[in-house]
Amino acid sequence: MNAITKRCFHSTRNNSVLKWTTMGSHGLFVLTIFSCFSRNLILAILEDFALCHQDITLKPTDGILKIHSFKWLGFVQYIHTTTGLPHHSKAPRVVLVQREFVLGTATDMLHLPKNYKLGNVIFGDYEQEETDCDLSKLQIKSGMRCQRAYMEMPYSIILPHPEFSRFGVGNSLALVKLLRPLKSNYMTPICLPSLVERERKKKSKVVFMVDYLSPVPRDFDSERMAKKSLRLYTHKECQKHRMKSKLGSEGVTHVLCTSGCGVRPGAPVLSHCMDGTFELIGVAAGGGACSRRTMRRRLIKEPPLFIDVYPYVSWIINVVTAHELPKPYPHNFKLASTGTGMSVKKGHYLRKRRKQRTGWSSREFLTGNVCFKSVKKQRRYVMFYVEKFQVNADPPGKMHVNLDLSAGIYCTIMCARLLLPNRFYTPKIDGVGGYNISIYFETDWFPYTFYFALGLTGRNSTARDLYDWIDEQRPGYYGLK
Template identity: 35%
Template structure:
């Protein structure tokens, strides 16, 4: 598995697989710690601005959060989209860390190889349409979701949306709530104003028993639908629309809940009754409505194995399919796009970071042969690069040994990339069939 350097690279163009809702945030190598983020990440987190109808200034006390779920739609709470402060109107959706690609920065591949960087920018996107969930408009549900349509799709190929959940990640098969910790992502300041210096922070939270959600409830304000779509967690000081996520083993960041807002963190020097726990709107029950509203498909038209209504191929022996860029990652193989139960049989067995710091202009390409363990088959290779320089090539998938070629051009600055390989156990299916065949033959021995 040592890299072999070669001088010539032959790259053949292959069709890429692009599916709406499957083109979402996939970063298997990123495992953030609690606290402020030190690197550019979670660019799908935005803020909803209210603009004063007379002087055009933004609201300085209420700035809800929104989440980008496709390149033209963001998700927010229904209260933030419908209950606008007096004297204000819906303004823009602001992305403080808008990661531009090379096309928008007007940088060539040669300039990038010489060390030129595309600095993040601030994106203010007007809102074209607002869609409130029917339970909020017609059935009196106080806490629900809304979809905001942006006036134009986001063009940068590095601005990947967050993933919608394909299942209820918060409930186990036995009907109990999960005890795993969730990632809660939000801006560091209560009211983001200067997005140039605005930071994001990560908080790890846990679910609380459902009984605690109703201790502070007024029965007159509750509806029959809210309890099944609400959860309470640890923590305090959450803001409306801030998302909570799970990091799947495939690397996808899936939204599981949006915060309803709540009480600020209590002063530890003043003894008083603890505030009500933070409440969150669960996303999974709304996935059929979200996908129907965006795609225009009826709920009954969704495929059973795919809540988003798209038929996604699971495996292929052809090396020409499923190869293409997804943000900063080159996906080699159709199985790289699998999530959920379709990805239960795959695991990551190889991850390595390569870093080069040449002393002069250098032209180099990586060539690797990744050999899996005995009884395993390699079905996916992911290549992470700072920019989409060239097209890596992955071939001989569905075999124990896969070949990877990563082209690099002439460069003179430090360059870093990473390679991941995913496989499945080829002997698991045959092993699971042995007991059944043995049990069928035992009665014949008794006779």
């Protein structure tokens, strides 16, 4: 085995980057980390879908985004009934909330322009799996990636909220069911909002909007998305501002408004949570066009209005669940959560360090029963550790990665997230459910750079855990196995 020369190491509490340069064809490194935390547990009241857009490394700045940053954003075409051409200026945005459902405004989905019908749902930044574009392992080793693609998907049914279809509410939400679920496992939906994050945004007021640059995207090879930070205002603040400006009723039952201008219908405003989760806060219902001096971070005369998504979460989950066929008995059908993972053995109520569930979510390899539960249940624990690693190889290298980590005996690791470039690797993570874990995987030959990231979620160890684990400590090593 050839040696590895360490070039740079930088570490912070929340984020660190480790850069190595290989001097030969093979390498092995072992990293041991000591940490302990004692923090209040974060609680949420919303039961969300379990596997949604959570990225512990994605922190984009304002401006044009890299491809495959927010793949769940799409739009719907208006097609002329005679010519078959798309509308020249209107293409309402939709967001993917489940692999077979997108969310948009009910007005844009049902009140169509004259002589136009609703066309396909299009995802302009569709990310294919390597098997979809027929990439071999040899091509992946040489650094090839799937070409940029887009997906046109017909819809089967439009499901507006009852307040729109039965009670005539001016602006509301509608779910659109796709003809079939999206195939690629890299197409993860956006997370629905939680009560804790929604209340936090009332104080911090910092959200951001993601949208296509063009009003009607056409050339997807050159089309890009952009991010814009906005300031969020509550319903009471919006109503006060509209009354002061003599704009009348906003026509939205659950409304938010933001700074900025020129927001297109259906465009989402998001919140990036501390654990890396991207939550959908609002969906645009409309707003005034941009004019001079309208981009300052304050409310303009006619501010953009957004439908607050949180009051509709129960309806969204119920509609999606009703259209998902449950498996026959004795299989249990649970869309939002895997339920309890409790096992019992003689003499003890819970089995310590039992076998944990593993699986993939996009490019993240998850280990731990907590990882597959609803966002509500995951937030009973704390993501206390995030580390990014980058290995530079010249000439091309191949690695055997072995990490040993200790969180200290007072911290129990409940979920481990390992972000990898693709799903061809088969990592092995042992020890989740205790305070020490070990991670091992082998890489194929990579030409220039290989990266991966690790995030750990935990809780304070119980008195019973401390009683069982105290004998494992070696003298002079705090919490090390």
